[in-house]
Amino acid sequence: MVTEVRRIRAFNRTVTRRLGVLNEKYLGRDRPYVESRLLFEIGTKGADVRALRGRLGMDSGFMSRLLRSLERKGLITIRPSPEDGRVRVVRLSRQGLAELRRIDALSDRLAQSMLASLTRVQTQRFMAAMSEVETLLRASSVEIAMADPASRDARHCLDRYFSEIDARFSSGFSRSQSGSEHADFIPPRGCMLVARLFGEPMGCGALRTLGTGLGEIKHMWISPEARGLGIGRRLLAELERVAKKHRVCAIRLDTNASLIEALRFYRSTGYREIGRYNDNPYAHHWFEKALK
Amino acid sequence: MVTEVRRIRAFNRTVTRRLGVLNEKYLGRDRPYVESRLLFEIGTKGADVRALRGRLGMDSGFMSRLLRSLERKGLITIRPSPEDGRVRVVRLSRQGLAELRRIDALSDRLAQSMLASLTRVQTQRFMAAMSEVETLLRASSVEIAMADPASRDARHCLDRYFSEIDARFSSGFSRSQSGSEHADFIPPRGCMLVARLFGEPMGCGALRTLGTGLGEIKHMWISPEARGLGIGRRLLAELERVAKKHRVCAIRLDTNASLIEALRFYRSTGYREIGRYNDNPYAHHWFEKALK
DNA sequence: ACAGTTATCTGACTAAAGTCAGTAAATGGT
DNA sequence: ACCATTTACTGACTTTAGTCAGATAACTGT
Structure with a gap:
């Protein structure tokens, strides 16, 4: 250190x-x-x-x-x-x-x-090192904070999230059918986190309670320009921390088959695939993770 | 670019x-x-x-x-x-x-x-990249300029140079016997360059004429804290450039056997070892390079 | 419709950061 | 011994970069 x-x-x-x-x-x-x-x-x-x-x-x-x-x-x-x-x-x-x-x-x-x-070789090394430093500096500058889902930054993220999935889901996506209300993500029923880089919202994630001891992750989104900085992992870890504090012992989530990175991401962070637990028409995969 | x-x-x-x-x-x-x-x-x-x-x-x-x-x-x-x-x-x-x-x-x-x-892995990469950027940023910040050998910065470099070789030469070094005068390094008879990093002198090098078409490099020194930045190479290249401009077609220099890095440095920059060309009591190796 | 919020603007002020011209003492070169 | 330089200091001044307390207009939720 x-x-x-x-x-x-x-x-x-x-x-x-x-x-x-x-x-x-x-x-x-x-x-x-x-x-x-x-x-x-x-x-x-x-x-x-x-x-x-x-x-x-x-x-x-x-x-x-x-x-x-x-x-x-x-x-x-x-x-x-x-x-x-x-x-x-x-x-x-x-x-x-x-x-x-x-x-x-x-x-x-x-x-x-x-x-x-600088010589040619020095220049090449310089460029590579600068990229690395810049990326990691950006990563280290990201701040994650609780936010009201109705706040401007949260709405900005959600809007971009929904328009992105509308573009990517083979069937498109209609927000009215999504079946999740803002109120679900307000403490103590749940929460919403926004990640900001230099003051601008770059990602979000939300948690709501499904039943006693059971939580659900919704609306995980990272702005394309901030991907690869490990923001997703940090958001998820923070949501899990909050969940645990509220005596949630298992977290579920669902995902559309077109979101390949998301599938890989959840698998690599300890989520196991389970059977369908809801009737979300856009979901193809369902996951669960026990919090210890 | x-x-x-x-x-x-x-x-x-x-x-x-x-x-x-x-x-x-x-x-x-x-x-x-x-x-x-x-x-x-x-x-x-x-x-x-x-x-x-x-x-x-x-x-x-x-x-x-x-x-x-x-x-x-x-x-x-x-x-x-x-x-x-x-x-x-x-x-x-x-x-x-x-x-x-x-x-x-x-x-x-x-x-x-x-x-x-940052995660542990990110931190490690961050450290490595920062070192690299810092080194190269320092290298790129070094400025080389002509200087009067009597100026404060030049004297500072020369003092440190002489005290360093006094410490390193097995026989010690006495400045009075060095046989080179300031006047040798003033244009048009020769020149002296000082390298500065953030305004502070970090190295020097001098050129004098030995005879028609023949130059000699003297007093090449780089401050320990600025070694590894390629300053030596830049000083030497610049001295050679100046020499060529003054119709010098071959450059000579001598070196003490204890200065191993210097020997390696001159060999790697195109200097060939030749026989004794002067009676410098501290010299063990003599080099020459033809300028094209 | 109305209370509360948000975004911007204005005026009045202050602190920080610097510029410039001139002075005085010490030093270096001749 | 003397003149030009270098180094630091002083006073007078300006510009830059704010802060803070309202005022106003447009929007939001109920």
Whole structure:
């Protein structure tokens, strides 16, 4: 443990020095750093102010003022969202896009400066190690928390979950027939967990009680961009922990045959296939695991 | 090239997000971030104000004020350097040391928080990849520049070089007999290169002309803490480049038998062993390489 | 319809981080 | 001995990066 901590601190120090300094010098050259950063986060596709605030962890007043400043400079346009009149959608203007390209070019130059003095072999090793570090850093940054199934993040995950299974099930999927209610996933009857990466929801999982001592896992979903980080395992372990605390001694779940990774995943985490225990028309496989 | 740049940018982004945010939140909790950072840089051993300014790239007025603030809080003591009355040496007071330990503890906590959610296997891979990235990031951060042999950085390198060979040569080493003058390494008669990592001198190498079309490499030295980064190769390549530009077509050098890495290094970079070409009493091996 | 929530905005303020010009002392080179 | 440099310090100032307490409008659930 001590060695690991020392390693991380050395890494932290070197990386902060190299990237931190250059980042700020490159990106914040002729405008405040946070403004560049904001332009960068808005990106070519534009974004909700709300989402930006979440991603950057910024005070709403401060954000508002920054947006006003960028607007005055003609770099962005702000208009209300068509779906929700409270939220604003920010887009880069033609000028803002040009500015973003400039920032991108600087950012590229920074990246190239990091390669300039390395040999070919060093570069290859560098790339591989960076991928690895990035993946694991993302994995270690994922935070799992209880959430109300009606909350925005939970609904976002569920919506994406349902649209994904609708696309993947050979028969499609109709949400009205799914037979699970939000209320099932609110303590003490059950619970819902959301996994977030840098503030954005990347996965969910829910638990409900079927009867005394019997629980059921529902709605396990991981966003495609966050797969391979071990989030599924962490969600499941956490749900099982919660279940155990509520005196659940066996957990069941069902799955559609088209979800091959899910089948493999449950088998590898200790779930045994059992006979049909419900009348879910979309289920082909039923599993159970005893909690000890 | 495009792939590499994209990789680096993704890495850059994830790392900045994870480390940057946490760093500032952890370290800057109850005092300004730069003050914590300064305490951290002063470290248990203390430091020259000059060196601190270089390392942190700080305005001297700003630095002065920060030091005054830390002094008022009783965290540091400042006194003139015994060697040079202009420079000040900063040391942490008892209280400052306690504060540093507190910062260290927070820093450790940050490191641990990065490991908390990883499995054992993930942690191992993480450590290996971080070492690799750190090494290569350091390698890529080394900057090589021409320097006056009388400059502070060059003298620092040469002093350490001579004291190292004095320790390693079985017969010791006396600088007065070395027979090379500073003036030899000033253009156009020769040149001296210094390699710097984050502003601090980490290695040097010099070239002088022996006769028409004939050059000689002298004083190649790499700081122990920066070995294995490929600095030697880069210095040598750069010296050869300079030599070629000055119509040198062959380069010679001599070496003491105790410098085994040096012998291996020169052999592997294209130098062939030749007969004695000078009367250097410390030399056991003589090399030459033709420049094409 | 209405109470409670959410998203954004405004004004008033503060702390942090830095810049710049000029001064004074010590040092190094000639 | 003297001049140019280097190092640190001071004062005056600016910009950057926030925080906090409301106000307002749009939405949500009942």
